[in-house]
Amino acid sequence: MSTAMVEARGVRKSFGSTEILKGIDLRIERGSVTCLIGPSGSGKTTFLRCINHLEKVDAGRLYVDEHLVGYTERNGRLYEMKERQTARSRLNAGMVFQRFNLFPHMTVLENIVEAPVHVLGRPRNEVTAEAQTLLERVGLGNRGNSYPQELSGGQQQRIAIARALAMKPKLMLFDEPTSALDPELVGEVLDVMKSLAEAGMTMVVVTHELGFARQVSDQVVFMDQGVVVESGSSAQVLGTPRHERTQAFLSKVL
Amino acid sequence: MQQHSIPDTRTESPTAAADSIPVVPLRHPVRLAVAVALILLALSAAWDVAVNQRYHWDVVASYLFAPQIMAGAGLTVILTVVSMTAGIALGTVLAVMRLSENPILRTISRGYIWFFRGTPLLVQLIFWYNIAALYPVIAFGLPFGGPSLVLGSANVLISPLAAALLGLALNEAAYMAEIIRGGIGSVDKGQYDAARALGMDGGKLMRRVILPQAMRVVLPPTGNQVISMLKGTALVSVLAISDLLYSAQIIYATNYQTIPLLIVASLWYLLMTTILSFFQTKLERRYGRGFDASPRRSRRPKTQPTTRTA
Numbered sequence: 419m420s421t422a423m424v425e426a427r428g429v430r431k432s433f434g435s436t437e438i439l440k441g442i443d444l445r446i447e448r449g450s451v452t453c454l455i456g457p458s459g460s461g462k463t464t465f466l467r468c469i470n471h472l473e474k475v476d477a478g479r480l481y482v483d484e485h486l487v488g489y490t491e492r493n494g495r496l497y498e499m500k501e502r503q504t505a506r507s508r509l510n511a512g513m514v515f516q517r518f519n520l521f522p523h524m525t526v527l528e529n530i531v532e533a534p535v536h537v538l539g540r541p542r543n544e545v546t547a548e549a550q551t552l553l554e555r556v557g558l559g560n561r562g563n564s565y566p567q568e569l570s571g572g573q574q575q576r577i578a579i580a581r582a583l584a585m586k587p588k589l590m591l592f593d594e595p596t597s598a599l600d601p602e603l604v605g606e607v608l609d610v611m612k613s614l615a616e617a618g619m620t621m622v623v624v625t626h627e628l629g630f631a632r633q634v635s636d637q638v639v640f641m642d643q644g645v646v647v648e649s650g651s652s653a654q655v656l657g658t659p660r661h662e663r664t665q666a667f668l669s670k671v672l
Numbered sequence: 673m674q675q676h677s678i679p680d681t682r683t684e685s686p687t688a689a690a691d692s693i694p695v696v697p698l699r700h701p702v703r704l705a706v707a708v709a710l711i712l713l714a715l716s717a718a719w720d721v722a723v724n725q726r727y728h729w730d731v732v733a734s735y736l737f738a739p740q741i742m743a744g745a746g747l748t749v750i751l752t753v754v755s756m757t758a759g760i761a762l763g764t765v766l767a768v769m770r771l772s773e774n775p776i777l778r779t780i781s782r783g784y785i786w787f788f789r790g791t792p793l794l795v796q797l798i799f800w801y802n803i804a805a806l807y808p809v810i811a812f813g814l815p816f817g818g819p820s821l822v823l824g825s826a827n828v829l830i831s832p833l834a835a836a837l838l839g840l841a842l843n844e845a846a847y848m849a850e851i852i853r854g855g856i857g858s859v860d861k862g863q864y865d866a867a868r869a870l871g872m873d874g875g876k877l878m879r880r881v882i883l884p885q886a887m888r889v890v891l892p893p894t895g896n897q898v899i900s901m902l903k904g905t906a907l908v909s910v911l912a913i914s915d916l917l918y919s920a921q922i923i924y925a926t927n928y929q930t931i932p933l934l935i936v937a938s939l940w941y942l943l944m945t946t947i948l949s950f951f952q953t954k955l956e957r958r959y960g961r962g963f964d965a966s967p968r969r970s971r972r973p974k975t976q977p978t979t980r981t982a
Contacts, residue, residue, distance in 0.1 A: 519866035
């Protein structure tokens with residue numbers, strides 16, 4: 419078996435005295451699409467943020483592309499990474515947020531070009547050409563000079579996807595990418611995500627769009643109260659859930 | 673005055689026939705009367721100022737470009753620029769310290785702001801002027817009586833001008849720290865996540881993402897600070913530094929033309945604050961890009977549709 423893109427072993431995370439993740443074990447294969455579903459407060463967003471080290475893992479091991487996230491292992495001890503190392507390790511994963519988080523003071527093109535130029539130090543004109551291709555890929559080729567605020571939510575989210583892709587990540591993390599959108603704009607974002615999945619990108623998606631999960635994902639993970647209740651193929655978890663908590667959740671959502 | 677909003681709302685109504693109904697704009701007779709009265713009042717005041725011999729406009733004119741006045745104005749500009757620049761730099765450091773996770777840095781910054789905002793600027797200026805009374809010799813050295821490198825007598829090193837710059841800059845830093853802290857705090861927390869997820873470290877995140885957005889909130893109060901600093905430099909006249917006001921005072925102390933010389937100084941202050949306001953507006957426009965929907969999208973090609981779906 420080839421090594422997993424993401425491997426979690428007993429991952430725990432607390433905020434103050436509340437434990438949000440109570441030991442997560444999960445494998446995410448290369449080139450697969452995994453959807454994390456579950457009620458709010460189940461810890462799925464926190465787990466996603468741990469993959470990118472936006473949250474620090476308290477206990478357990480979390481590997482991304484065979485590298486331990488946030489720590490270096492030496493002589494049987496874990497050393498917390500320096501900020502610069504952490505920043506570099508984040509380059510493996512691109513992230514898309516619920517509220518887009520585009521940089522409002524930059525145009526669409528500047529948003530996309532920013533990190534490749536200022537973080538990776540690549541030449542601007544080369545990156546700009548790539549950015550234009552990405553913009554066309556998400557169907558917004560003529561919007562490069564607009565400011566984010568002039569665009570609809572759906573357009574902003576597609577730009578956010580393009581911005582993450584510009585860093586050529588091995589893995590894309592989506593944190594409820596359609597939850598802040600008007601219903602009629604959800605489809606355009608899901609379409610972009612589908613085409614990304616078809617192109618073979620490894621994706622981890624926290625979502626409430628069960629239709630998308632059913633259609634696109636190779637693995638569906640149901641989380642509740644900080645644990646993985648069940649995981650498996652979408653047909654299995656969404657079609658014939660074994661656990662009653664999964665059944666109860668699905669009956670409320672569908 | 674044209675009332676544009678009224679025809680607009682009418683055309684939005686579903687009946688297309690509404691277009692043909694003539695619209696009579698609302699009249700504002702009281703507004704008009706008040707405006708006329710105020711214009712008359714302003715004109716008569718201006719006329720009085722112009723013809724009143726006791727203003728001595730001839731004296732004003734003869735001193736307006738006097739070398740002493742010009743030198744004073746130059747010094748005022750230098751004092752403002754240097755102490756404001758130092759104040760902003762130190763203020764940024766204090767603001768970042770104040771927002772730091774390190775409790776010692778936070779407390780030091782807080783203490784600094786507490787002290788320098790809590791005591792009068794005039795007292796601080798006089799304090800720096802008299803620093804030699806407390807520390808006759810200035811030296812760098814190890815604490816608790818270790819070896820030290822003597823730099824010289826405080827009386828020589830802290831000239832009146834140095835005392836003025838120290839006082840103004842250190843005081844300004846306390847105010848700027850609070851303004852910048854407010855600006856940084858106004859930036860959405862999601863921006864930190866997005867910048868980190870793109871691989872930026874703390875420094876880049878601040879320089880490229882957070883501070884440019886904070887500028888939008890920081891600029892208007894900073895403009896205020898620059899203008900009060902410009903006029904606040906007049907306080908240094910107590911240290912016998914020949915800034916704009918002090919130069920005017922020296923002249924009227926000999927010729928007793930107090931009012932005309934104060935007018936000369938005021939005209940220069942007015943000119944300088946006007947220029948500053950002009951640059952403030954420009955800067956605000958620069959850093960407001962992407963935030964407000966006002967019609968200054970010079971970067972966007974005109975051929976593109978302006979429809980918005982949000």
